[in-house]
Amino acid sequence: MRVSMDIELKDVPGQMLLALQPLSEFKANLITVLHHHQKRTPRKTVPVQLVLETKPENIVAIKAKLEENGIRVVRVGEQRFRESINVVLIGHVVHTGIQDTIDEIDKTGFAEVVDLSLCMPGINLLSSALIRIDAVGKEDLQKALDILKEVSVKKDLLMVLPIDIHA
Amino acid sequence: MKTVRCSILGFGAIGQGVAEVLLMKKEYLKSIGLEVLVVAVVDSKGATINPEGVDLADCLARKRTGGTVAIEKLTGVEVIRSVDHELVIETTPTNIVTGGAGLQNMFAAFETGKDVVTSNKGPLTLKYGELMEAAKTAGSNFRFEATVGGSMPIINLANEVLAGNNLRSIKGILNGTCNYILTRMLEERASYKDILAESMELGIAETDPTYDVEGIDTACKLVILANAIFGLDATYKDVEVTGITKITPEALEMAYERGHVIKLIGEVSRERIHVAPRLVPINHPLAVRGTLNVASIDTELAGEITVTGKGAGPIETASAILSDLVAIYGNR
Numbered sequence A: 001m002r003v004s005m006d007i008e009l010k011d012v013p014g015q016m017l018l019a020l021q022p023l024s025e026f027k028a029n030l031i032t033v034l035h036h037h038q039k040r041t042p043r044k045t046v047p048v049q050l051v052l053e054t055k056p057e058n059i060v061a062i063k064a065k066l067e068e069n070g071i072r073v074v075r076v077g078e079q080r081f082r083e084s085i086n087v088v089l090i091g092h093v094v095h096t097g098i099q100d101t102i103d104e105i106d107k108t109g110f111a112e113v114v115d116l117s118l119c120m121p122g123i124n125l126l127s128s129a130l131i132r133i134d135a136v137g138k139e140d141l142q143k144a145l146d147i148l149k150e151v152s153v154k155k156d157l158l159m160v161l162p163i164d165i166h167a
Numbered sequence B: 001m002k003t004v005r006c007s008i009l010g011f012g013a014i015g016q017g018v019a020e021v022l023l024m025k026k027e028y029l030k031s032i033g034l035e036v037l038v039v040a041v042v043d044s045k046g047a048t049i050n051p052e053g054v055d056l057a058d059c060l061a062r063k064r065t066g067g068t069v070a071i072e073k074l075t076g077v078e079v080i081r082s083v084d085h086e087l088v089i090e091t092t093p094t095n096i097v098t099g100g101a102g103l104q105n106m107f108a109a110f111e112t113g114k115d116v117v118t119s120n121k122g123p124l125t126l127k128y129g130e131l132m133e134a135a136k137t138a139g140s141n142f143r144f145e146a147t148v149g150g151s152m153p154i155i156n157l158a159n160e161v162l163a164g165n166n167l168r169s170i171k172g173i174l175n176g177t178c179n180y181i182l183t184r185m186l187e188e189r190a191s192y193k194d195i196l197a198e199s200m201e202l203g204i205a206e207t208d209p210t211y212d213v214e215g216i217d218t219a220c221k222l223v224i225l226a227n228a229i230f231g232l233d234a235t236y237k238d239v240e241v242t243g244i245t246k247i248t249p250e251a252l253e254m255a256y257e258r259g260h261v262i263k264l265i266g267e268v269s270r271e272r273i274h275v276a277p278r279l280v281p282i283n284h285p286l287a288v289r290g291t292l293n294v295a296s297i298d299t300e301l302a303g304e305i306t307v308t309g310k311g312a313g314p315i316e317t318a319s320a321i322l323s324d325l326v327a328i329y330g331n332r
């Protein structure tokens, strides 16, 4: 199960290690860490957002262990992909490394490429890909699309977006 | 009976369409108290002039057999300045770089206090603000429904019929050539190049299709909508444009398998003017086929209003010109 966890770290060295140790202890798979360096809570702590993959029965124990380590756990929630869109990419899709493009999105933790169809009609002809991206929320989807847009510009790919998306 | 004396500047497909429609609608116009008298017809070689009204059927016949209506060597501007009339119907070729003869004709018309009805996008994309100002100073009417979407009502629909509504955006297909190409590529699973060649053979695409397929024509129409409906002072430079030349039959097919078609969509709001190929659900109101144009207006009170119709064609476009003419002179 995929879980997102908002925690707060004290602004002193070594805190991150204390936060990560319970995760490895319970063999949770850490997908993303969003560390808001510049932000401070009213308690002068640094907010951090974790996304991890773990067995449901371990969540309570992980949370307890974090608190034992002096880390405040503000929110724990199951992360669900509520948004989903199709995007067409046209160009030298394979050539320029489709896997890179997918990785860029997958590594955000809040969005992932869940489906890919690819068509390469021949050497020197443009390839076409249709990918489906799932994301946690609308904003996350937009962020994933921004990433995709940047990659498309760099790789000279034409990106065809759904009509109801703010392109 | 009110007599409206007018000139037709530009006697190509659209100019001739206007002549035919005026002949066809003579009785109707009479029934609403209008007599439309064409006092001059001008093409690139010169003019036919008659202050009592030229014989339109004869002009059409001479144009079709001899290639020109020129009897006197006068230009549009010279006709505007020397022949008494109230209305200039401007149907010369679109030039979005200089504005072409159309721009000169329109300024000359306003300088001499004439009204203008046009299908020519060029001047409006380049100098919308200046033209509006000139029309206003002269107290002239200036209408251009035919510049966007051919027969399809959009400018007058938004500004008059939907008056009072706050409009948020307009999205649609404003270029029939691109719509035809994308429709056929999917149907035939054929390459962009092959279908472009077919479109040229059928006269749907011009010999130089750049403006259409690169999205420039759509962008110009959006500029007109942005200015005329959203009150912006936009020019072509304000539009982000991507055309359809890179679209592949494979992309169309994969999209179709997931319930989508790919269409060249123009989108305008106060924040943004944008042309790009987009994925449109098959059952979406904008998913029209062939050479059709379509536009969806997002309104505050009325929700989404969608219109569709033929974006080109002499008679179809003349229909929009006729509606502008009646809007100016009917019931007055």
Ligand SMILES: NC(=O)c1ccc[n+]([C@@H]2O[C@H](COP(=O)([O-])OP(=O)(O)OC[C@H]3O[C@@H](n4cnc5c(N)ncnc54)[C@H](OP(=O)(O)O)[C@@H]3O)[C@@H](O)[C@H]2O)c1
Residues within 6 Å of the ligand: B009, B010, B011, B012, B013, B014, B015, B042, B043, B044, B045, B067, B068, B075, B076, B091, B092, B093, B094, B095, B101, B119, B120, B121, B122, B146, B147, B150, B311, B312, B313, B314, B317
């Ligand atoms: N075709 C459509 O379906 C359509 C739809 C909507 C809007 N429009 C717009 O309507 C306008 C006319 O289109 P069209 O298809 O009728 O074009 P067209 O067939 O090329 O006709 C243009 C006409 O203008 C004449 N002309 C060229 N330069 C001139 C000048 N300096 N002075 C006077 N006349 C001049 C031409 O003379 P010659 O005959 O001697 O060459 C021709 O008669 C264009 O601005 C176009 O963008 C067209």
